[in-house]
């Protein structure tokens with residue numbers, strides 16, 4: 198089995214074009230952004246608290262996924278925006294069905 202890696206690079210612009218509260222985001226694509234682009238959200242929150250992360254699928258399909266950090270969601274991370282690690286497996290329910298991990302700023306699958 199081939200091991201793939203893609204660097205997680207913080208996107209200079211929001212990846213989501215609008216705030217989405219449901220899993221509708223699985224239908225979103227950003228093929229104009231690089232695979233592995235990430236964006237911590239919300240960056241513009243008044244309390245400056247990062248509650249989740251949006252990422253462009255590392256596989257290259259352009260699919261956008263979103264994870265929500267505890268206590269608001271199920272995911273936990275190392276609170277390092279430069280070398281993020283998420284302690285759960287990442288996956289897409291639809292489309293490419295990508296499954297992988299984000300460890301020390303690198304997507305691995």
Ligand SMILES: [Zn+2]
Pocket residue numbers: 254255256257258259260293294295
């Ligand atoms: Zn994909």
